[in-house]
Amino acid sequence: MQDLFNLNLGIIYILMSGVLMIILGRKYKFTDSELKQLNKKFHHVNIVRYRNRDEQEVLNELENIAKTEPIDILVLNTKVTVGNEIIKYITKLQFAKQHKRLKIITMENLMEKYLFKCYIPEDNADLRFLSHIKAFGxxxxxxxxxxxxxxxxxxxxxxxxxxxxxxxxxxxxxxxxxxxxxxxxxxxxxxxxxxxxxxxxxxxxxxxxxxxxxxxxxxxxxxxxxxxxxxxxxxxxxxxxxxxxxxxxxxxxxxxxxxxxxxxxxxxxxxxxxxxxxxxxxxxxxxxxxxxxxxxxxxxxxxxxxxxxxxxxxxxxxxxxxxxxxxxxxx
Incomplete structure (x- = not known):
């Protein structure tokens, strides 16, 4: 599970009943057109900064939002390593009755499922996406x-x-x-x-x-x-x-x-x-x-x-x- 959170990806979670998307991390910076497209699918999109913030401050913000709506999808989108307390909190959410439908997905999955494009990292630190691109058979x-x-x-x-x-x-x-x-x-x-x-x-x-x-x-x-x-x-x-x-x-x-x-x-x-x-x-x-x-x-x-x-x-x-x-x- 630790490896999953250490991917060069970040956090987004989607509250399906409230049609709310929260983005934690800015490794991949969404364009205006992408945010517009996401807003058509999900009523509201909020971006929550992670880098250069106190871990407890971020954790409190996540806890406050999680109290209001059931979380369905969690997407990682942070370049830096996620703190242990946030990891423990997120994994416990999967067992909470209110968040039983919670799924953790990667930024690649988010891009391909909702924006119909392949994720390309901002730098060349992670080129795993290239392994899935091949010529037609x-x-x-x-x-x-x-x-x-x-x-x-x-x-x-x-x-x-x-x-x-x-x-x-x-x-x-x-x-x-x-x-x-x-x-x-x-x-x-x-x-x-x-x-x-x-x-x-x-x-x-x-x-x-x-x-x-x-x-x-x-x-x-x-x-x-x-x-x-x-x-x-x-x-x-x-x-x-x-x-x-x-x-x-x-x-x-x-x-x-x-x-x-x-x-x-x-x-x-x-x-x-x-x-x-x-x-x-x-x-x-x-x-x-x-x-x-x-x-x-x-x-x-x-x-x-x-x-x-x-x-x-x-x-x-x-x-x-x-x-x-x-x-x-x-x-």
Whole structure:
């Protein structure tokens, strides 16, 4: 039991009847969007500091809260070793009649069960999460290729009029080639020619590569519409049919960005264990990326997708992508 509490994880407990979540410890610092998501599931979220506080003070706070509501879930989220008195108190709670449903889980479990992303530590002190990330097996790969072929054919037939319209619209608003090829990093860190509809001016990178951002001023009007509705990604059906991409998977990035991300996120290459996709779990769960922190957040979703791949998850991505397209919630 001591080992459990000494994990680099922290404390959160959830009072299901009162729909209250208390977070003790700040090893993993929740983003505003994560707290917003948790608040949708649990009526109220309180953060209780642990580091640099007197153990008795923290214990008193826990005791006071435990007297008001039955505790259902306890999640560890502290980097420092939890004091013996707090450990004894928490373990005794499991035998109290009021807290019979109490379960102790890790931060990894919390992230994956309620936020649908993999926990990534703030530092490199604990890399155990990497041991669970692996490339798709033969069954998963064959299943995905069947989905790729069927999905690509259906997608092409449904969007063919849009493809024709998009090409003509691009040429009328921004004369020049309607499609372009760009080297992107794929499976096993190997680059391939990714095909896209051009959504920016021809001189968009005259001053060098630059992150695309929301309402990017380098896009023309129709280009901005294509980006928001993902129409600019449709030509990648060709990449899928060639086997360079899947219909669903981590979005392919340019090597200039992946090299940069690796400086801040050494394990960023884990996402290249599988083929990239036209759409993906990170794309439908996180708005857009403009820096290394956004890349890390998206990586958490990509790793969750790789780790928990299933036909059901595949269908969820397709459904959420449709909502993005219809609601124009993309970048």
């Amino acid at each position: 033969k069954f998963e790969y064959i299943t995905k290729r069947i989905i790729d072929y069927i999905g690509s054919i259906v997608l092409f037939l449904v969007t063919f009029p849009i493809i024709i319209y998009a090409r003509n619209k691009i040429k009328s608003e921004s004369p020049g080639t309607s499609m372009f090829k760009q080297l992107r990093v794929g499976k096993d860190n190997i680059e391939f020619q990714c095909i896209k509809f051009r959504s920016m001016r021809l001189d968009a990178e005259a001053n060098g590569a630059k992150f695309a951002s929301k309402d990017d001023d380098r896009t023309f009007h129709w280009g901005n519409t294509m980006r928001k509705t993902r129409i600019d990604e449709l030509p990648q059906i060709i990449n899928v049919m060639k086997g360079e991409m899947h219909l669903i998977g981590p979005r392919p990035e340019r090597k200039i960005w992946t090299d940069q991300f690796e400086q801040d996120i050494p394990y960023y290459n884990e996402r290249h264990l599988v083929r990239p996709g036209i759409t993906g779990w990170a794309q439908v769960m996180y708005p857009y990326g403009a820096n290394a922190e956004d890349a890390k957040q998206k990586l958490m979703y990509d790793l969750y997708y790789i780790k928990h791949w299933s036909l059901w998850l595949e269908l969820k991505v397709i459904y959420k992508t449709m909502l993005v397209v219809i609601g124009r919630k993309g970048v």
